[in-house]
Amino acid sequence: MVSHWRRLIADNEHRKKLPQTLSGFFYESMNHERCPYTARHFTNVTGKGMPLVSPTFSFLPQCHDVDLLDCCNGLLLCRCYVSRGTFQFHYAVCNPATKEWVMLPDANWAIEENHTACLCFDPAISSHFHVLEYVEEDEDSYVTLVTGVEIYSSETGLWTLHENGWNDEVVISLSVNRRSVLLNGFLHSVTPADEIVAVDIEGKKWRKIPMPDPDGDIGIIHQTQGRLCAFNVDxxxxxxxxxxxxxxxxxxxxxxxxTVGSMKLFGGKKYQLDYDYQVIAVHPECNLIFFVYGWHNTLMAYEMDRKEVRVIRKLGHESCQSYLPYVPMFSESLPNGRWRRRECKQEHIQLCTNKKLHNILDFKGFSARQTSGIPPGIWNLPKLQYLFLYTNQLTGDVVVNGKIGAASLIYLDISENQLTGTIPESFGSLMNLTNLVLMANNFSGEIRASLAQLPSLVIMKLFENNLSGQLPAELGKHSPFLRDIEVDNNDLTEPGVCDNFIITGELGREEGENDMWGPRGSYHF
Structure with missing residues (x-):
């Protein structure tokens, strides 16, 4: 990773706008022997630890029941039913990480009309979101044609109707295992005619993209690394x-x-796509595909570059589609939203060590006027899951007295301060930790070997410190989802972890970087 790009994505103003990494999946289960017979669930992408977010959505008002329809870059589109036994509902867009929500005004369709809704949100382009509904009309009992789209804009607060601009009849193949894809400002959907139809979020531009293999069967699309990807059966x-x-x-x-065969994926079993297994997501930042298969609806991942299969967990035979991939976003506000997140109102973090606090502590850039370091009591908050203390001019060592009590911690960002001393040994006991961001401080000493034991770790950013020695020899061995280690601008020597990674990038040394061999200190697999 080149320095200017790393600094761009590390910049505070950019970082607070962008979603984080893929963290898990929302899904439902059905059991007719319980009441209600449907239930919502969330599983972390590692399959371990407390769920990153609660799937109850109890913060949404005026709702007897909630259906999850779509998820896009940290926001969820929900259908909120007004009362039991009625089809009357309102759309809501919410951010589960911050518990903000927006209730949308009703669209202009009649209650007997078909409507399939999708969420479009790209925080790198705009803080505003769009909800796009395909307006459909029954051609006969078997075929439903798209006659246009109705688009809600959070910027205007209005729905606008746009007639079909594809110049011919179109059928959209959206179902529980067929999701639309937002990319380059266009919403993409698959049709049974082996083509992808796309419309921009303003309803002004319409285009068609042929599927890659017209003879292939079962077209599915996703997006990864800024590109559209398609799946079909040979x-x-x-x-x-x-x-x-x-x-x-x-x-x-x-x-x-x-290409990969089912016998490779599923231990010698001949499974067919859409019958025995489903493709539910592709990691947005790497070549990692997620599947659900078998009676127990087992969640698994396949890493294309290494050709490795990882079984994550059994979701249970009662679980059912759709499985919505979730990437959390921690921006300060949702356009036209209602703030429902409980925050600590004290003027400085020395007072914010009450064990009854909510699971998010967010003090980025608050200016540490009355405290010089991180109060040790923060590490004993048992419900704490997200801790953001970056860019606060914090100084001194990070002191953890005894065993760390914040065992639920998932995301730890104390970067861009002036913290000193060694990385606490107890950070290696955070079994649920996915993101460890300590960059741009003055940490010294060796990188703790205990960090190599973190089973849920995905990203570790340690660059621009005074760390010395080698990377732990087992780093990556016990963290199956670890994909990004950034350690340049330290005093590290040749690492001992190369066997656990596929090294990419230019090998060699560069002035101002580590005294080590590797792709400028950034390791990816």
């Missing part, structure tokens, strides 16, 4: 899955990225 082998990437968005140029 027409000559129904047990082989083909994965395509749209290499050039303007010219519809697809490349075959990978």
């Amino acid at each position: 027409p000559n082998d129904i047990f082989k899955l083909s994965i395509w990437f749209l290499q050039d968005y303007d010219t519809d140029n697809w490349i075959l990225k990978h």
Whole structure:
């Protein structure tokens, strides 16, 4: 990772706008012997630890029941039913990480009309979101045609109707296992005619993209690393899955990225896509595919580059589609939203050590006028899951007295301060920790070997400190989802972890970087 790009994504103003990494999945279960017979669930992407967010959505008002429809870059689109036994509902868009919500005004459709809604939100482009409904009309008992789209804008607070601009009849194949994809300002959906139809979020531009293999069966689309990707079944082998990437968005140029057979994925079993297993997501930042398969609806991941399969957990035979991938976002406000997050109102963090606090402590950039360091009591908050203390001019050592009490901690960011001393040994006991961000401080000493034991770790940013020695030899061995380690601008020597990673980037040394061999201190697999 080049320095200017790393600094861009580490910048406070950019960082607070961008979503974090993929953290888990929302899903439902059905059991007719219980009341209510449906229940919502959330599983962390590692399959371990307390759920990152509560799936109850109790902060939403005026709701007898809630259906989760779509998830996009940290926001969720919900259908909130007014009362029991009625089809009357309102759309709501919410941020589960901050418990903000917006109740949308009703659209202009009649109650007997079909309507399929999708959420469009890209915080890197705008803080405003759009909800797009396909307006559909029954051609006959088997075919439903799209006659247009109705689009809600959070900027205007209004719905606008746009007639079908694809110039012919279109059927959208949206179902519980077929999700639309937002990319480049367009919403993309698959049709049964082996093509992808796209409309921009303002309803002004319409286009079609052919599927990569017209002879392939079962078209599914996702997006990863800023590119559209498609999945289909090899027409000559129904047990082989083909994965395509749209290499050039303007010219519809697809490349075959990978093929894999079900016997490789599922331990010698001949499973068919859509019958025995589902593709539910692709990691937005790497070549990691998530599946659900079998009687117990087992969640698993397949890493294309290493050709490795990882079983995550059994979701249970009562679980059912759809499985919505969730990337949390911690921006300060939702456009036109209602603030419902409980915050600590004290003027400085020395007082914010009450064990009854909510699971988020967010003090980024508050100016540490009355405290010089991090109060040790923060590490004993048992319900704390997110801790943001970056850019606060904090100084001194990070002191943890005894065993760390914040065992639920998922996201720890104390970067861009003036903290000194060694990294606390007890950080290695945070079994639920996915993001460890300590960059741009004055930490010294060796990187703790205990950090290599963190089973849920995904990202570790330690660059621009005074760390010395080697990276722990077992780093990556016990953290199956670890994908990003950034350690440059330290005093590290040649690492001992190369066997656990696929090293990418330019090998060599550069002035101002570590005294070590590697891709400028940034390791990826």
